[in-house]
Amino acid sequence: MKFRYVIGDFKYLFVWPFARPMEDAYVEEIKDVVGDYLREAMERIKGRLIDYTVNRYYIMAKVELPPRESPAFFTNGIKSGLARILLNKYPELRQAFGNRLFDRYYMAFTMPTYDSDTLEELLQKLEYRVERNAGSGNRG
Numbered sequence: 001m002k003f004r005y006v007i008g009d010f011k012y013l014f015v016w017p018f019a020r021p022m023e024d025a026y027v028e029e030i031k032d033v034v035g036d037y038l039r040e041a042m043e044r045i046k047g048r049l050i051d052y053t054v055n056r057y058y059i060m061a062k063v064e065l066p067p068r069e070s071p072a073f074f075t076n077g078i079k080s081g082l083a084r085i086l087l088n089k090y091p092e093l094r095q096a097f098g099n100r101l102f103d104r105y106y107m108a109f110t111m112p113t114y115d116s117d118t119l120e121e122l123l124q125k126l127e128y129r130v131e132r133n134a135g136s137g138n139r140g
Helices: 024-045 071-089 090-095 118-137
Strands: 010-017 050-052 059-065 107-110
Touching: 010 071, 010 118, 024 050, 024 071, 059 071, 059 118, 071 090, 090 107, 107 118
Parallel strands: none
Antiparallel strands: 010 059, 010 107, 050 059
């Protein structure tokens, strides 16, 4: 039996790491801007923002995406648009990060297929990588 259409949205957990650790003062400043941007983006694609968090190392967002929306294209749009807005609104971030606010990679999980232990382990590895990049001057 073939199915042509998917009914319902897909729930994802995305993690977008910064290129290097962000100072705590900036984290508090950008939190509202990130939330507003994510809500607007979800409105545009007819998705839903479930929850989001921002810390020194990454932005984590739980979202519902419509079936037609590719997680890779969604991530590309979010990272590039959000970086442009944040770097223009906060010039001091441009001095600290240059033109690259986010690292190249990201993590995406379908919910609830991940388990919390695995997620915690991956987030610790991600934080280590972001710290290492900041210490070595290597951004990749």
